[in-house]
Ligand code: SF4
């Protein structure tokens with residue numbers, strides 16, 4: 001049996017967040033179970049790109065400040081780290097993301113240390129999809145405790161992103177694109193992420209679900225005031241609870257199906273004890289799912305009709321000439337070089353639908369569109385898919 005604590009938290013006011021975090025940790029057995037004075041604690045945030053905290057795309061800086069302050073009160077050294085996705089002029093944008101997010105300011109004012117995963121060295125670990133080792137950021141292995149701080153968000157490719165997927169940022173810099181190429185579908189990507197969970201010892205997962213992202217996340221969706229903080233020692237149980245809050249279950253999310261196959265945690269709702277302000281995961285009314293959402297049950301994957309429906313419902317990336325500023329971040333981030341650097345036309349034969357271009361465009365110029373306008377209209381009538 002795994003435990004997930006779900007607490008209400010109305011906003012990012014520091015006292016509110018600190019109080020709800022403390023109450024949540026008490027229900028998991030108290031801080032003494034996780035920390036001791038003098039320990040180095042790494043907060044692995046979600047810093048997907050250079051986005052401000054109020055964009056709902058990243059772990060909010062005030063959420064990180066609250067946890068940093070609690071850990072400092074317990075005489076721990078706090079590190080804050082991640083590696084952003086995408087590339088700007090051939091370089092991963094993590095340094096810029098740390099500044100734009102407000103995390104640099106949090107670190108400076110709270111006495112924490114920033115760990116830009118792109119610049120801290122790497123440690124080789126075993127990869128199940130490649131004969132070569134996978135390289136992960138060194139601070140993950142130097143800290144005494146790693147706390148995963150995912151954001152509650154939709155994802156245009158993965159449908160949902162939470163505690164399990166947040167560890168993808170442990171792969172430094174542009175190497176992330178390489179793993180998208182090696183694992184072109186979400187089930188294979190789930191194996192890469194499972195490799196990371198097996199290599200890195202993360203003992204605690206705390207989800208920032210105060211302001212969630214709905215619609216076409218992980219960066220281009222809209223904010224949703226979910227007002228929740230979720231805590232667990234089990235990343236899959238936490239994601240199972242969070243997904244059910246937005247009307248999904250594990251079988252809708254290929255990465256979590258892979259996580260379940262690899263035994264990363266508990267995925268059966270009947271074996272997950274909910275504590276805190278709820279006894280069962282509360283449903284978030286009107287929460288909008290990504291356009292690409294398709295109810296893909298494992299047992300049905302090879303059914304021809306289902307496959308046809310999936311193809312029809314598929315929304316592909318298209319670049320809006322009107323909104324595009326020509327920065328070429330998408331061109332440099334595409335793992336298979338499918339975007340023409342001048343015209344921005346996408347070669348759909350080469351495209352592996354990783355949605356990295358959609359994820360990294362800061363101008364919302366990469367739109368997700370269906371080929372068939374009738375199907376597009378029908379899908380729009382489903383309130384869960386509107387965005
Ligand atoms: S689509 Fe977005 S990321 Fe790509 S070149 Fe245009 S503005 Fe830049």
Ligand code: SF4
Pocket residue numbers: 317333334335336337338339346350351352353354355356357358
């Ligand atoms: S065009 Fe976009 S979705 Fe297709 S492979 Fe490139 S980055 Fe991924």
